[in-house]
Amino acid sequence: MTELTTNTQTLLLNDGHRIPQVGFGAMRVPKEGILDALNAGYRLLDTATIYKNEQDVGDAIRQSGIPREQLFVVTKLWNTDHKRVEAALDESLKKLGLEYVDLYLIHWPWSEIEGTDHEVYTDWTFVDTYKALQKVYKTTGKIRSLGVSNFTIAQLEQLSSDKDIDVVPAVNQIEAHPLLTQPKLMAYLESKNILAQAYSPLGGSGNFLFKYKEVTDMASRYGVTPAQLLISWGVQRRTVVIPRSATRSRIESNIRTFTLKDADFEALNTLSDTYGVIRNNDTWRFTPGEE
Ligand SMILES: NC(=O)c1ccc[n+]([C@@H]2O[C@H](COP(=O)([O-])OP(=O)(O)OC[C@H]3O[C@@H](n4cnc5c(N)ncnc54)[C@H](OP(=O)(O)O)[C@@H]3O)[C@@H](O)[C@H]2O)c1
DSSP states (O other): OOOOEEOOOEEEOTTSOEEESBOEEOTTOOHHHHHHHHHHTOOEEEOOGGGTOHHHHHHHHHHHTOOGGGOEEEEEEOGGGTTOHHHHHHHHHHHHTOSOEEEEEESSSOOBOTTSSSOBOSSOOHHHHHHHHHHHHHHTSSEEEEEEESOOHHHHHHHHTOTTOOOOOSEEEEEOBTTBOOHHHHHHHHHTTOEEEEESTTOTTTTGGGGOHHHHHHHHHHTSOHHHHHHHHHHHTTOEEOOOOSOHHHHHHHTEEOOOOHHHHHHHHTHHHHHOOOOOSOGGGSOTTOO
């Protein structure tokens, strides 16, 4: 019988703060679902300006009655806000009804011009954005930890080689699951003490990972759901995992994790040797094989 426990583990960030290891992906989840997550024990809520539900996240937090200091709230700067970082952060804080966020991420390393079809500025890059955010981080107290999302090794190197940047991102939030293990990027992040936060841990909206018999058979063998297996695998490789669900029973079961046997952990680590690497999100932004 597999022992499942509500996962309240935390990991240490490079800036000294701690982050819950299983968080709640709040994208497109209404207030009721976010409240269900808080009641189920999640203490990390992952939202973003572009999800347009920061207000719901804030309302759920207040309705839950959970003290602010027990929560870890993540939000993200949208692509068209790269030249106005503090104003965008202030708007997010206002919608959330909070004085600070625990983690603020650059959602994508793309500084896009509002109203265009992903056209990027020629006089501004994510390096400029990060520098502007570093200033807000150092001077205002509105950001507890500063991080990035969807950054490749080359882009992280661009940050670290800039003479004006001395705050190493605390987190890189990336798509990660058994068919996108990103070994080179994970090794790089570990070497720089940047924590990986794994999004789409179930394969995103279509849950394509549930189609693989290795996943479903292994889950049945343990007597757990495929989602619990995938989330537990992400925990075991020391990532922060942020599954999303708007269904109360799934919200409640997804935070309950267990330890996989070494051979099973390894079998999931190498699943892409059989099926290839599959990136679910916005493939046009990445060169195939890029990490
Ligand atoms: N930084 C970025 O660029 C980025 C990109 C994508 C996502 N994210 C973040 O990562 C979070 C999670 O990623 P994601 O939303 O792409 O996908 P995901 O968590 O991998 O999968 C979500 C899907 O799985 C279903 N699901 C959840 N638990 C289940 C269970 N136990 N059994 C069966 N189905 C289940 C959900 O359906 P129901 O709702 O019907 O249960 C939903 O359709 C997002 O909410 C967001 O916060 C960040």
